[in-house]
Amino acid sequence: MITIAFVYELAGVMFAGFAVFSLLDRANSLRRRLGNCGFWLIVALSFLFGDRLGDLANGVAVLALALLAGVGLTGRAPAAAVPEDRLALAERFGNRLFLPAMLLPAIVAVGVLVLKPLTLGGQPLMDPKQATLISLALAVIAALTCALILFRQPLTSPWREGQRLANTIGWAAMLPQFLAALGAVFAVAGVGKEIGLLVTTYLPVDTRFAAVAVYCVGMAGFTMLMGNAFAAFPVLTGGVALPILVGHFGGNPAVIASLGMLSGYCGTLVTPLAANFNLVPPALLEIPDRYAVIKAQIPTAILMLIVNTVLMYVLAFPR
Numbered sequence: 431m432i433t434i435a436f437v438y439e440l441a442g443v444m445f446a447g448f449a450v451f452s453l454l455d456r457a458n459s460l461r462r463r464l465g466n467c468g469f470w471l472i473v474a475l476s477f478l479f480g481d482r483l484g485d486l487a488n489g490v491a492v493l494a495l496a497l498l499a500g501v502g503l504t505g506r507a508p509a510a511a512v513p514e515d516r517l518a519l520a521e522r523f524g525n526r527l528f529l530p531a532m533l534l535p536a537i538v539a540v541g542v543l544v545l546k547p548l549t550l551g552g553q554p555l556m557d558p559k560q561a562t563l564i565s566l567a568l569a570v571i572a573a574l575t576c577a578l579i580l581f582r583q584p585l586t587s588p589w590r591e592g593q594r595l596a597n598t599i600g601w602a603a604m605l606p607q608f609l610a611a612l613g614a615v616f617a618v619a620g621v622g623k624e625i626g627l628l629v630t631t632y633l634p635v636d637t638r639f640a641a642v643a644v645y646c647v648g649m650a651g652f653t654m655l656m657g658n659a660f661a662a663f664p665v666l667t668g669g670v671a672l673p674i675l676v677g678h679f680g681g682n683p684a685v686i687a688s689l690g691m692l693s694g695y696c697g698t699l700v701t702p703l704a705a706n707f708n709l710v711p712p713a714l715l716e717i718p719d720r721y722a723v724i725k726a727q728i729p730t731a732i733l734m735l736i737v738n739t740v741l742m743y744v745l746a747f748p749r
Contacts (some may be wrong), residue, residue: 431550431553431554431555431556431557432555432556432557432564433556433557433560433564434557434560434563434564435481436564436567437560437563437564437566437567438477438478438480439477439478440567440570440571441477442474442475442476442477442478442479443474443478444474444588444589444592445470445471445473445474445477446470446471446474446478447588447589447592447593448470448474448589448592448593448596448597449466449467449468449469449470449471449474450467450589451586451589451590451593452466452467452469452470452593452597453466453467455593455597461503462503462504464503465498465503465504466503466504466597468494468498468503469495469498469499469503469504469601470593470596472491472494472495472498473495473604475491476488476491492608495601495604499600499601504597504600504601519581523580523581526580529576529580530573530574530576530577530580531573533569533572533573533576534566534569534570534573535569536569537565537568537569537572537573538562538565538566538569540565541556541561541562541564541565541566541568541569542561542562542565545561545565546558546561546565574588598713598714599706599710599713599714602705602706602709602710603706603710605657605703605704605705605706606657606658606706609656609657609658609660609661609703610658610660610661612656612661614661614664616661616664616665617664617665617668621665621669623668623669624669625648625665625666625669625670627669638679638743638747639743641670641674641675641678641679642675642739642742642743642746643739644670645666645670645671645674645675645686645690645693645742646689646690646693646735646738646739646742647693647735647739648666648670649662649663649666649690649691649693649694649697650693650694650696650697650731650735651697652665652666652694652697653694653695653696653697653698653701654697654700654701654703655701655703656703657698657701657703657704657705658698658703658704659691659694659695659697659698662694662697663687663690663691663694666690666694667686667687667690671683671686671687671690675746679747680747680748681746681747682745682746682747682748685742685745685746686742686746689738689741689742689745689746690742692734692738693735693738693739695734696731696732696734696735696738697731699724699727699728699730699731700724700727700728700731701724702721702724707723708721708723708724708727709721709723711723
């Protein structure tokens with residue numbers, strides 16, 4: 431049976447390739463080449479052997495990643511192909527450039543709808559609980575194979591281009607994973623209960639609208655601090671939504687949870703901690719103002735937070 435371990439191993443091989451090509455990259459000094467190599471090698475080891483390393487070793491690995499990025503040992507990516515070369519390739523291959531990208535959703539659909547129900551020797555062909563991620567990994571392999579054959583690229587191209595993109599993004603590429611893990615740690619540590627106690631003690635949640643506003647604004651604010659709505663969700667939902675909005679006011683959990691997540695995404699729009707969304711695009715597009723995306727999204731975030739609050743107040747509670 432194909433399990434989620436296959437996806438982790440595939441990602442580990444990818445990051446290991448980034449480490450090798452970072453070491454061979456002469457666009458950086460030896461110091462920065464070693465820093466890039468060390469960063470991606472640690473990430474590769476965590477994906478390949480994380481379940482065997484234990485909690486302490488994985489924690490040390492995270493601290494090592496933070497140290498390498500924090501002291502500036504990682505370097506810039508090698509230069510991409512010049513625009514003229516890209517234009518020439520685009521004119522040469524035309525619409526065939528889109529074929530590998532179109533394969534991705536098609537193969538994922540086949541995996542979920544066709545391969546997921548199949549059994550082999552009485553066992554499922556793939557883990558039903560992780561069928562989407564496994565299908566996505568298979569789709570990536572198929573799309574890469576198609577691209578290599580169709581465009582006659584060397585086998586090392588995926589690693590070289592991936593390494594260039596990964597080093598352009600840098601440490602921010604790993605930030606969502608770290609923040610999601612931090613949210614799980616907070617949930618296990620009982621931070622949600624403490625936040626619920628603080629809310630009921632110091633904030634006016636004796637009316638339904640006030641409680642809704644506290645939850646929605648709290649989701650946005652905590653997401654701004656965490657950089658990830660998935661990290662904020664278990665903390666605020668366990669501390670505010672479930673005991674107050676659902677338990678006390680009898681709200682619909684599905685409506686409250688879905689609109690609560692949308693409120694969290696409003697916080698994602700305006701925080702630099704969501705670096706993969708808000709800081710990476712300006713870096714890739716070489717925009718002088720690194721906070722340009724955040725500034726452009728602030729009006730939308732405020733408007734959507736107000737809309738989510740009103741919708742929750744109107745829709746989440748039975749008449």
